[in-house]
Amino acid sequence: MKLADFKVEQWMNKYEMDAHYNLTDTCMKSLTIQELLDMEPLGSISLDYGQITGNKECKEAILSLYETGTTDQITTCHGCLEANQLVMETILEPGDHVLAFVPGYQQFIDMPRSLGCTVDTVSLDESKSWMPSITDVEQSLTENTRLIILNNPNNPTGTLYTGAFLDALIKLCRKQGIYILCDEVYRGLEANESISDLYERGIATSSLSKIYALAGLRFGWVKGPKEVIDQINVRKDYTMVSTGPLIDALALTALKHKEEILQRNRQILQTNKETIRQWLENEPRYHVQLPQEGTVCFLRYDFDIPSEQLALELLEQTGIFFVPGSCFDCEYHLRLGLGQDCQMTKEGLERLSQWTDQRLGC
Numbered sequence: 546m547k548l549a550d551f552k553v554e555q556w557m558n559k560y561e562m563d564a565h566y567n568l569t570d571t572c573m574k575s576l577t578i579q580e581l582l583d584m585e586p587l588g589s590i591s592l593d594y595g596q597i598t599g600n601k602e603c604k605e606a607i608l609s610l611y612e613t614g615t616t617d618q619i620t621t622c623h624g625c626l627e628a629n630q631l632v633m634e635t636i637l638e639p640g641d642h643v644l645a646f647v648p649g650y651q652q653f654i655d656m657p658r659s660l661g662c663t664v665d666t667v668s669l670d671e672s673k674s675w676m677p678s679i680t681d682v683e684q685s686l687t688e689n690t691r692l693i694i695l696n697n698p699n700n701p702t703g704t705l706y707t708g709a710f711l712d713a714l715i716k717l718c719r720k721q722g723i724y725i726l727c728d729e730v731y732r733g734l735e736a737n738e739s740i741s742d743l744y745e746r747g748i749a750t751s752s753l754s755k756i757y758a759l760a761g762l763r764f765g766w767v768k769g770p771k772e773v774i775d776q777i778n779v780r781k782d783y784t785m786v787s788t789g790p791l792i793d794a795l796a797l798t799a800l801k802h803k804e805e806i807l808q809r810n811r812q813i814l815q816t817n818k819e820t821i822r823q824w825l826e827n828e829p830r831y832h833v834q835l836p837q838e839g840t841v842c843f844l845r846y847d848f849d850i851p852s853e854q855l856a857l858e859l860l861e862q863t864g865i866f867f868v869p870g871s872c873f874d875c876e877y878h879l880r881l882g883l884g885q886d887c888q889m890t891k892e893g894l895e896r897l898s899q900w901t902d903q904r905l906g907c
């Protein structure tokens with residue numbers, strides 16, 4: 546079945562290279578290969594397939610990011626996108642019902658649809674710190690619901706699902722044996738629980754792309770019930786085989802040095818959040834709830850320019866780059882990334898205010 550255009554990815558692909566002030570990237574400012582090699586020389590890597598279900602040491606290092614489980618509950622792949630795809634293709638059958646949250650990551654809606662599933666969505670409520678209502682979730686379940694998909698913390702809203710919400714969700718899912726797929730690609734800067742530690746049918750996906758600043762490595766993983774991981778490994782045999790020893794070695798370096806990398810990134814986030822707080826004090830036209838966790842939030846503006854037009858005008862006239870809310874079917878918002886260069890973020894926001902003055906004739 547045909548896949549719908551992935552709006553955010555297409556927008557990034559078309560315009561990202563024109564950005565002077567990239568205020569929308571969801572990754573931390575990237576590390577270089579040299580920075581990784583300085584942490585650990587790679588030595589002589591034999592370029593065979595490596596371990597098919599994932600390098601053992603990498604899986605042990607990944608397991609240390611969780612509270613429960615064993616390494617045979619983990620498999621590795623190319624990025625969190627592929628991790629999500631592997632889970633959905635493994636679990637879902639045509640006719641299954643899937644529930645996802647909006648605004649959110651389009652993969653969770655259009656990938657299940659392409660597999661012949663019906664998908665319903667539950668809205669995140671901006672007035673409630675972008676949390677959904679558990680009653681809405683309960684009312685959206687059907688007897689065919691097979692999978693609920695979350696992104697915790699959520700792109701683009703920054704929602705961090707509360708423990709109470711997750712408990713209530715798990716209770717609902719347990720009654721019907723529903724799986725929960727939680728994309729946790731933005732988790733790990735603070736101590737937040739993983740769905741795979743909370744629920745026996747919880748499946749967590751993640752990668753080194755966002756909080757580890759290594760999107761170019763394309764290294765991701767799935768952690769979940771062993772029977773699901775076994776089936777994913779069968780599927781991998783038909784497509785990717787393995788992530789390969791080169792990527793595995795670089796990933797292992799990053800995971801071994803995670804505290805160093807995360808400390809660098811926490812610092813960047815803290816500085817950028819403070820810059821944004823100060824900027825908002827003198828900027829009445831833009832509003833944002835800065836997230837507790839993750840690298841992304843959703844900036845709302847209160848003047849009447851459609852978000853795509855606004856993003857295009859900004860890019861053409863100032864080099865400021867945003868993903869517009871329209872890519873998430875949510876108007877009058879722009880996705881704001883928190884993890885990029887601190888000076889660039891500061892200057893970009895100042896330039897945004899100047900441009901807004903001129904554009905609105907203030």
Ligand SMILES: Cc1ncc(COP(=O)(O)O)c(C=O)c1O
Nearest residue numbers: 624625626650696700730752754
């Ligand atoms: C929720 C979510 N999942 C997955 C990805 C892609 O992650 P990766 O680079 O690890 O494939 C993104 C990137 O924007 C994302 O926002």
